[in-house]
Amino acid sequence: MDDDINGDDIDFVTPIRQFLDRRLDPETHRAVLAAGGWAPELMSDLLELGWGSLSAPKHRGGLGVPLPELRGLVELVGERLVPGPLVEQLVLPALLDVPSGLLAFADPGATVDWAAEMGGLSLSGGRLAGRVELVRYGAQAEHLILAVGAHTEDTAAIVVLPANDPALVIEDLESSDPTACYARLTVRDRAVAESEIVATGAAAVVLLTWLRAWSRIFAACELAGVARRVLADTVTYAGQREQFGRPIGSFQAVKHLLAGMAQKTLSLEALCAAVVDDAAGQELPDLEAAAWTVKAYAARAARAVCEDALQVHGGIGFTSEYGLHWYLRRALALRTWYGDENELTAVIGARRLTSPEHAP
Amino acid sequence: VIRIEHGADATDMDVFRGRARAWLAAADVPPVPSELTARFTTLRRWQRTLFDAGWLGLGWSRESGGQGLTALHQFVFSEELARAHAPAPIGLIGLDVVGPSIHAFGTPAQRARFLPPLLSGDEIWCQGFSEPGAGSDLASLRTSAVRDGDQYIVDGQKVWTSWGPYAAWCALLCRTDPEAKPKQAGLSYLLVDMRSPGITVRPIVQMTGEAEFSEVFFDGVRVPSENLLGVENSGWNIALDTLSRERANYTIRRLVEIGWILDDAVAALSRLPLRRRLDPRVTRAVGEAHVAMRVLEAQARRAVGRIGAETGPNPLDSIDKLVLNDAEQAVCGSLMELLGPFRLSPNARPLGLDSRQVVRDHYYSRAASIYGGTTQIQRNIVSERLLGLPRG
Numbered sequence: 001m002d003d004d005i006n007g008d009d010i011d012f013v014t015p016i017r018q019f020l021d022r023r024l025d026p027e028t029h030r031a032v033l034a035a036g037g038w039a040p041e042l043m044s045d046l047l048e049l050g051w052g053s054l055s056a057p058k059h060r061g062g063l064g065v066p067l068p069e070l071r072g073l074v075e076l077v078g079e080r081l082v083p084g085p086l087v088e089q090l091v092l093p094a095l096l097d098v099p100s101g102l103l104a105f106a107d108p109g110a111t112v113d114w115a116a117e118m119g120g121l122s123l124s125g126g127r128l129a130g131r132v133e134l135v136r137y138g139a140q141a142e143h144l145i146l147a148v149g150a151h152t153e154d155t156a157a158i159v160v161l162p163a164n165d166p167a168l169v170i171e172d173l174e175s176s177d178p179t180a181c182y183a184r185l186t187v188r189d190r191a192v193a194e195s196e197i198v199a200t201g202a203a204a205v206v207l208l209t210w211l212r213a214w215s216r217i218f219a220a221c222e223l224a225g226v227a228r229r230v231l232a233d234t235v236t237y238a239g240q241r242e243q244f245g246r247p248i249g250s251f252q253a254v255k256h257l258l259a260g261m262a263q264k265t266l267s268l269e270a271l272c273a274a275v276v277d278d279a280a281g282q283e284l285p286d287l288e289a290a291a292w293t294v295k296a297y298a299a300r301a302a303r304a305v306c307e308d309a310l311q312v313h314g315g316i317g318f319t320s321e322y323g324l325h326w327y328l329r330r331a332l333a334l335r336t337w338y339g340d341e342n343e344l345t346a347v348i349g350a351r352r353l354t355s356p357e358h359a360p
Numbered sequence: 361v362i363r364i365e366h367g368a369d370a371t372d373m374d375v376f377r378g379r380a381r382a383w384l385a386a387a388d389v390p391p392v393p394s395e396l397t398a399r400f401t402t403l404r405r406w407q408r409t410l411f412d413a414g415w416l417g418l419g420w421s422r423e424s425g426g427q428g429l430t431a432l433h434q435f436v437f438s439e440e441l442a443r444a445h446a447p448a449p450i451g452l453i454g455l456d457v458v459g460p461s462i463h464a465f466g467t468p469a470q471r472a473r474f475l476p477p478l479l480s481g482d483e484i485w486c487q488g489f490s491e492p493g494a495g496s497d498l499a500s501l502r503t504s505a506v507r508d509g510d511q512y513i514v515d516g517q518k519v520w521t522s523w524g525p526y527a528a529w530c531a532l533l534c535r536t537d538p539e540a541k542p543k544q545a546g547l548s549y550l551l552v553d554m555r556s557p558g559i560t561v562r563p564i565v566q567m568t569g570e571a572e573f574s575e576v577f578f579d580g581v582r583v584p585s586e587n588l589l590g591v592e593n594s595g596w597n598i599a600l601d602t603l604s605r606e607r608a609n610y611t612i613r614r615l616v617e618i619g620w621i622l623d624d625a626v627a628a629l630s631r632l633p634l635r636r637r638l639d640p641r642v643t644r645a646v647g648e649a650h651v652a653m654r655v656l657e658a659q660a661r662r663a664v665g666r667i668g669a670e671t672g673p674n675p676l677d678s679i680d681k682l683v684l685n686d687a688e689q690a691v692c693g694s695l696m697e698l699l700g701p702f703r704l705s706p707n708a709r710p711l712g713l714d715s716r717q718v719v720r721d722h723y724y725s726r727a728a729s730i731y732g733g734t735t736q737i738q739r740n741i742v743s744e745r746l747l748g749l750p751r752g
Contacts, residue, residue, distance in 0.1 A: 235747050250750040255743035262742055263682045267655050274658035293654045296647070345647030352626050352646050353637045 012054070012065070013072040019049065020080050029081070033326050037083040037179040038140055043102065051086065052102075055094035067094050067214055068276045074218045075272070078225025081326055083179040085137040087218045092145055095210050096198050098160055104141035106132045106185050109151065109212050111336070113343045121148045121187060123157045123200075128167075131186045136337075138163075138183030139172040145198070146187075147208055156204040159197055165190070177333035178326045209284055213291035216338045217279070220291075220298035221272045223334055227265040227305040230327050234258060234309040241314075248312070257308045264301040271297055289351055296344035299335040306331045373436060376429075380437050383413060384444040392447050396571060400450060400526050407449030407481035415441075416455060417479045420463050425476035431608075431667050438609045442616030453522055454478040454485035456609050458531040461549070461602040465590040474529070474551065486527035488518040488534075488552070488576060489599065496737050498533075499544045499596060503578060505534040507585070512536075512550060514558075514581040520731070524561040524574025527554050532578075533595050540593065549595035551587040558582075568723050600673055603732070607677055608667045610732075611684050615653075615660050618691050621721055622649050625695050628712035642711065645694040652690035659683040675745035678738040685729040692718075692725035 023042060024032070032039040055070065056062020070090055077086050085104060092103045108118045121130035128148065138144065141163050149155030161168060167190035173182045199207050235258060238249030248254050275294045279287055306328040310317040317324040339347070390406055393399050410416050418433040420426025427433070441448065449455060459478050462470055477483040494501035503516025514534060521530070530552040540546025554561075558581040564573045590598050626646060629637060636642070663680045695718050696703065702710035703719055729735040743749045 235749065239749060247750055249743075250752045252740070252752055255747075255749050255752075256736065256739045258747055258749065259682075259739035259742035262747055263679055263686075266676075266679050267659055267683050270662050271655050271658040274654075274661055290654075293651050296651050297655055341651070342644070345651060346640055346643045347647070348650050349643030349645065349647035350638055352650060353630055353643065354634070 010065075010069075012070065013076055016046075016049070016073060017076060017080075019045075020076075020082065024080065024082070030323070032083055033081065033178045036175060036181060037177060038137075038181050039083050040140070042082075043084045046084065046086070047089070047102070052089045052093060052100065055090045057094075060093075060097060061100075062093060066280065067091070067218075068279045070218075071221050071272060071276045074221040075225035075228070075269075078222035078227075078330075079229040081179055081226070081229075081330060085141065085180070087215065087222065088137065091211060091214045091218065094214070095207060096145065096158065096160075098145060098198070099143050101142035102137070102140060103143050103145060104135055104137045104163075105145045105147070105211065105215070106135040106138060107147040107208075107212070107215075108132050109147055109208065110134065110215075110338050111343070112339060112347060120150070121146055121159075122155065123148045123159065123192060123197075126191055127189055128159060128187050128192045129189045131184065133184055134173070135170075135183050135185045136180050138181075138185050139170050140181060144168065144185070147211075149204075151205060151208065153202045153205055156208060157197060157200040158204050158207055159192055161192075161196060175333075176329060178329050180333065206284060209288055212338065213284075213288045216291035216295035217272075217275060219334050219338055220268070220294040221276070223298040223302035223331060224265070224268045224272045226327050226331050226334075227261075227268055227302045230306055230309045230324070230331075231258075231261050231265045233324070234261065234312050238312055254312055257312055261305045261308050264305050268298055268301040285355075289348065292339070292344045292348050292351075295339055296341040296348065299340040299344070302331045303335050373432065376433055377436050377440060380415070380440040381444075383415070384440055384446060387413075387444075387446070389444065389446045400523065403447055403450035404481045404484070406447060407451055410441075410449055411480045416449065417459070417475070420459070420475065420479075421471075423468070424463055424471045425479045426463075432664070435608055435612060435664060435667055439612045439616060442613050445620065448613060449481065450523070451478065451481050451484045453487050453531075454483075454529075457487055457602050458485045458529075461531070461598050462551075462589060464601065465549075465594075465598050469586075470551070470589065477528075483528040484523055484526055485529050485531060486521045486524055486554070486574075486576075488521060488530045488532040490520045491517060492519050496734055498599075499542070499547065501533060501535060501547070503532070503534045504538070505532075505536050505548060505550060505583070507536070508582075510585045512583045512585060512588070514550070514552065514578045514583055516578050518576045518578070519564075519573075521561075521574045521576045522572055524554075524576050525563060530554055530576065531589075532583075533599055536592050536595075544596040546593055547595040547599075548592050549589040549598045550583050551589060552578075552581065552583050553587075556581045556583070568720050603673075607680060607732075608663050611660055611663055611680060614684060614688060614728075615656055618656070618688055619653055621695070622646075622653060622691055625649075625698075625713060625718070628714070629698075631712050636711070642698060645698050649691040649694040652687040652694075656683060656687035675741055678733075678741040679746070681733065682735060682738050682742070685735060688725045688728045692722040696722040 053062040054065050055067055058064040074087060088103050088105050092098055092105060108120045111118050119131040119133050121128060144161050144163055146159040148157040148159055167188045169186040171184045173184055175182050238254055238258060239247050241248050271294050275290045309324060310328060313324055316322045390402050393402055414427055415437050417426030418429045418437060419431040422428045459475060462474050478485060489498060491501045491503060503518060505512040505514045532550045532552045533547055534550055535546055536548040537546030558579040560577040562575045563571045564575060565571045629642060659680055666674060698713060699710050699715055699718055702708040702715050706716035708715045744751060
């Protein structure tokens with residue numbers, strides 16, 4: 001019997017929102033952000049609520065919720081600035097048969113323009129070696145999913161290894177991203193068993209393309225959540241803060257900044273919704289191109305919204321006490337993760353000019 | 361294609377779309393001449409063809425010469441028409457702006473008199489709203505209409521009137537109460553016969569070389585009072601209503617047209633040697649334009665949802681307009697950037713692009729943030745009516 005969950009009928013967002021209301025009061029939130037974006041208890045509570053099995057298919061013990069149905073949840077993560085490898089726990093189990101427990105994705109493909117600096121992993125003659133300079137939650141995860149090789153059929157593979165494997169050197173890095181931790185991964189020459197290889201060759205290329213597409217789409221959705229929150233807070237502030245005897249939101253110069261922020265936020269939300277709605281049943285090259293597009297726009301729009309918010313707030317926005325900087329810092333970090341608008345518009349243009357059948 | 365999501369209607373709309381597409385595929389779509397009078401004649405004949413085939417006034421009642429369907433049907437047809445690379449009918453001002461107002465606010469006699477010839481193109485309409493002294497501040501307009509028995513006597517000047525020399529009728533927004541406070545409460549909407557004595561039309565040539573706009577002078581023009589639309593001094597609300605109605609059809613048309621502009625450019629650039637094609641300046645420009653198009657398309661889906669729900673004028677319309685303007689300017693601006701110094705040579709083909717056309721499209725895109733309510737006016741609306749910020 002096919003009883004797949006239809007997200008249109010089930011509200012995933014409200015229960016998690018209520019959980020966050022209880023669990024992440026402003027003081028706790030601030031402490032978590034100040035501690036560098038890692039809240040193990042919060043993460044284990046979320047996993048207990050089923051976060052890690054939402055998207056996994058039923059035959060692997062998950063709920064089988066299609067990724068497009070989870071857009072609202074990811075936007076909520078942005079809006080509430082929830083720390084943790086939350087997107088990883090949605091994307092990786094949806095597409096890969098991977099162990100339960102906290103997962104990190106060691107993917108040099110998180111950047112194109114800095115590929116040379118990011119490093120890479122290679123698998124040759126059954127032996128794995130290399131490094132990845134930035135692995136989100138590499139030092140906190142129980143298992144690492146490793147994207148191996150260039151994006152070609154003869155070199156690509158996906159390998160899963162336990163984080164405590166002696167051949168892995170994982171160095172925690174200082175991070176300016178308030179809701180994510182990063183680590184440098186070095187893999188010494190290590191023999192890889194068949195059972196540790198999730199996919200190779202063409203299958204690995206396809207899976208990596210899916211993973212990167214959804215990583216981009218969800219990064220965009222998270223940025224849309226950040227923008228929405230920052231817009232709302234800035235409108236409230238502009239209505240309260242007075243200068244020259246009246247609220248600054250009554251000055252046209254300020255109003256127009258806010259109207260521009262609203263335009264960017266609403267159009268970003270509309271684009272995220274359109275891309276996610278179209279994703280079901282879309283061919284992979286089309287999904288890939290749509291993911292580039294939405295991430296490119298999100299990178300630009302969310303940055304602009306946060307920077308304009310800082311302008312409207314004036315000096316208070318720069319204080320560590322007032323919370324705006326967390327959103328700005330998160331937006332600027334996430335903006336580059338899986339590509340900013342500069343990187344991705346070039347990729348999109350190259351696709352359009354070389355492969356008309358999959359014009360993005 | 362913009363998906364129409366209205367449950368049971370969706371299938372119905374797909375069938376309708378299929379019929380429109382089949383008809384357009386078989387239709388004899390005319391090439392559009394550049395000379396003004398020839399263009400007018402061709403597009404007017406094209407309107408007649410569309411009318412005879414039952415594709416105009418889709419959302420209007422049958423008594424008014426329409427087809428008794430919905431605004432969504434007209435929207436779908438507008439989209440298919442543009443996708444078929446077919447020109448818009450000549451009487452867009454009548455079809456999208458004036459006609460819906462007459463349909464919504466007119467008496468049965470006015471609807472029966474004015475709408476059938478408006479649809480068929482027998483009578484072309486122009487819009488007399490803007491004045492030299494009343495642009496963004498439209499409600500300050502001063503063209504006056506003074507009651508004299510069963511007539512109004514109209515004096516004043518209008519500007520940016522499309523197809524002025526060719527129009528049979530003018531939808532005139534004019535002042536009937538100079539003392540009214542607020543000034544919006546003193547405006548009326550008159551339907552004026554352009555053959556009336558006292559009307560002078562003078563064309564305005566634009567920087568694109570086009571001359572479809574005019575100035576129109578009214579000097580003691582007599583208009584029968586039965587040509588008042590709605591009640592006296594209610595013209596402002598009628599004007600606002602129609603400005604919002606025109607937007608969805610216009611947006612979808614521009615969405616498709618701008619898409620063609622980009623597609624044509626991509627086709628030309630794709631003939632370049634691979635190395636030149638993959639020059640970062642070229643890929644970035646195409647990528648920028650592509651992203652802008654997708655943003656616009658996603659926004660259009662939201663706008664269509666609102667036509668379906670018939671919410672009436674809404675501050676979100678202003679977001680749609682801002683997104684449309686930005687997309688149009690991003691696409692045309694990005695392509696213009698690929699001309700380099702060859703922009704100054706209209707017959708040149710830098711990177712395979714048609715310099716003359718790209719420059720013209722770019723000029724035209726700059727008007728997008730001015731006409732139909734400037735970007736600054738839209739931002740005022742968004743900040744006050746959508747975000748609820750206090751008035752200054």
